[in-house]
Amino acid sequence: MELSNKQITVIFKALCDENRVQIFRLLQGGELCACHLLEDLHLSQPTLSHHMKVLCDSGLVVGRKEGKWMHYSISQEGAKVAMDCLKEITAVNENDCNCCSK
Amino acid sequence: MELSNKQITVIFKALCDENRVQIFRLLQGGELCACHLLEDLHLSQPTLSHHMKVLCDSGLVVGRKEGKWMHYSISQEGAKVAMDCLKEITAVNENDCNCCSK
């Protein structure tokens, strides 16, 4: 996989804002268009657009354009990448002890 | 599990800064004291202390005091909570379609 530190921060920034977390909850029922998301969130349209960009940049959400509507959904591929990344970054190599007092 | 949106953001803020991601990489070899972490990061001591607080607040890292040293390590329990949380928040309920055009 070999993701850089920077790339990892981009992925997890998706989950660092309460409104964005709420967007995930709304998308759990399936694909939604921006206008529908907007109804359930107390945000202006440009702010929602900004959050959707952060989410798409993370890879955890994908957008699909259909006429003048944008439909967003949770990406299972993106979720897998994030999961693998989290697993990798929290894995501990128990072989060597590099504690400074031993 | 039932974590609030706010609690979720606290967990994943751990991975939203490049220096903190680097700290995970350093801790993957095992427990390290703050002074050792400081050697490998181009940060002042108070800045490192701040990052370690963010990491401990997330639950992904735990600190252990030994005399005047603080030893930090990756928490496997915290990692599991984060993993479950990521899995839960990216899960899709395919039963109902709430797309606005259908």
Next chain:
DNA sequence: CGCACATATAGAATTTTGTCAATACGTTTT
């Protein structure tokens, strides 16, 4: 006790992020 050392906290400066109003862009409809 008093000094040295490791870490934490306080306060301030800088940068980043979140937010909105105004506007631009693209698509559909009349």
Next chain:
DNA sequence: AAAACGTATTGACAAAATTCTATATGTGCG
């Protein structure tokens, strides 16, 4: 073509995060 609609971008401002210096706290040692 023009109007209407949904979304994206721009620019400005506010809030939050990152960083540092200075200082405080706590621990071990002579």
